[in-house]
Amino acid sequence: MRGTQTISASGHLVIGGVDTVELAREYGTPLYVYDTALIKERINQYKEAFAAYNGMDWQVAYASKAFSTIAILQLVNEFGLSLDVVSGGELYTALKAGFPAGRIHFHGNNKSDDELILALDANIGNVIVDNFYELERLEDLCAAKGREMEILLRVTPGVEAHTHEFIMTGHDDTKFGFNLDNGMADQAVQLALKAPHLILKGIHCHIGSQIFETEGFVRAIRVIFSYAEKWKRSFDFSMQVLNVGGGFGIRYTEEDHPLPVKNYIDSIVAVVTEECKARALSVPAVWIEPGRSIVGESGTTLYTVGALKDIPGIRKYVSVDGGMADNIRPALYQAHYEALCASRANEPADQSVAIAGKCCENGDVLIKKANLPESCRAGDILAVLCTGAYGYSMASHYNRLPNPAVVFVENGESQLVVRRESYDDLIRMDQPLKMFSSHE
Structure with missing residues (x-):
């Protein structure tokens, strides 16, 4: 059990004081269920870890790509966090949620002019500039509007985090950022300092995701400070902000062993302080961007069990009414999850099965080896933790499957925060065919 998960007297999984079988009955399945008490707890862990350092300037920005809806952004805003967005759509959602524009940071390796104009018109806090093209375009757009914009430069420190290759972003061969070791970052700093309408505040890096150690962050920070010392000496540039990104790991299965939040923050602050003292540099504000680690463990997806297929001597498949359309991670990069039968949570999980999705793809398998009760049958509710x-943020309409609803639960109450799509929603943007010409 995680967060506020318990088992009721009737043997049902309970989250936030709400019976998951009742949730499935009321809202349907598939259903994303969020334990908001756990989200709040994790946010406070980050804030408390930084608050222990008196005089340290810091920001925690929620990386909204992990899960972006009006409701979650309003919740994050209540706790005073900043916000990381990576598209016009995420920025638009944040503005509609009433998120203070001055606390929004805009990421992305290929921001369009329309997206940058939206950011400028909203007067967001800063733009994390990813490449020379964007640096030039942002300066031109600012000049056209007669205004300035604070920026950070994203750099690649050449550090490879111990994670899946698809979510490694700090090494040299990546689409993100200015390389440090080939002079690109030096050139970017010079150009940014000369740009009349851009205010270079600092440096950003992100070395990857689902990281279970602190060594990668420490190495990346040391590399950046070696360049910061040179930039101070050569260009009179003082790094006021160091944003070390996110990537803090969570526990998906018993094989995962993430560190406590405090350990990550302590290591980051310690090496920043040490490097500044050794190089006679001012201590910059330290920013981080956790996303997965704030919302990941709080979410549970509920499914209804359907077809069962037993292949003697090979495998037993338990099919559910969702799959890769609502959780692409297992198919995309072999992500692992744990599951339990929410309607029989008090029964021994004594059989090994594969949890199969309903998409028309042989690779649509959510969990290759899950332990469920022998009694699990069609109509039962399955919970993937x-x-x-x-x-939700990577959900698709593959096979024309509607996106599931999203429910927040806490203190025995549930609230629908995203309604389930209907078939009419699926075709709402479709236009009927009009013949361009007739052919006999």
Whole structure:
């Protein structure tokens, strides 16, 4: 059990004081369920870790790509966090949620002019500039509007985090950022300092995701400070902000062993302080961008069990009414999850099965080896745990499946925060065919 998960007297999984079988009955399945008490607890862990350092300037920005809806952004705003967005759509959602524009940071390796104009018109806090093209375009757009914009430069420190290759972003061969070791970052700093309408505040890096150690962050920070010392000496540039990104790991299965939040923050602050003292540099504000680690473990996806297929001597398949359309991670990069039969949570999980999705793809298998009760049958409710990050946000309409609803639960109450799509929603943007010409 995680967060506020318990088992009721009737043997049902209970989250936030709400029976999951009742949730499935009321809202249908598939259904994303978020334990908001756990989200709040994790946010406070980050804030408390930084608050221990008196005089340290810091920001925690929620990386909204992990899960972006009006409701979650309003919740994050209540706790005073900043916000990381990576598209016009995420920025638009934040503005509609009433998120203070001055606390929004805009990421992305290929921001369009329309997206940058939206950011400028909203007067967001800063733009994390990713490449020379964007640096030039942002300066031109600012000049046209007669205004300035604070920026950070994203750099690649050449550090490879111990994670899946698809979510490694700090090494040299990546689409993100200015390389440090080939002079690109030096050139970017010079150009940014000369740009009349851009205010270079600092440096950003992100070395990857689902990281279970602190060594990668420490190495990346040391590399950046070696360049910061040179930039101070050569260009009179003082780094006021160091944003070390996110990537803090969570526990998906018993094989995952993430560190406590405090350990990550302590290591980051310690190496920043040490490097500044050794190089006679001012201590910059330290920013981080957790996303997965704030919402990941709080989310549970509920499914209804359907067809069962037993292949003697090979495998037993338990099919559910969702799959890769609502959770692409297992198919995309072999992500692992744990599951339990929410309607029989008090029964021994004594059989090994594969949890199969309903998409027309042989690779649509959510969990290759899950332990469920022998009594599990069609109509039971299945819970896949720790789906709070990159489930809803990466959901698709593959096979024309409607997106599931999203429910927040806490203190025995539930609230619908995203309604389930209907078939009419699926075709709402479709236009009927009009013949361009007739042919006999």
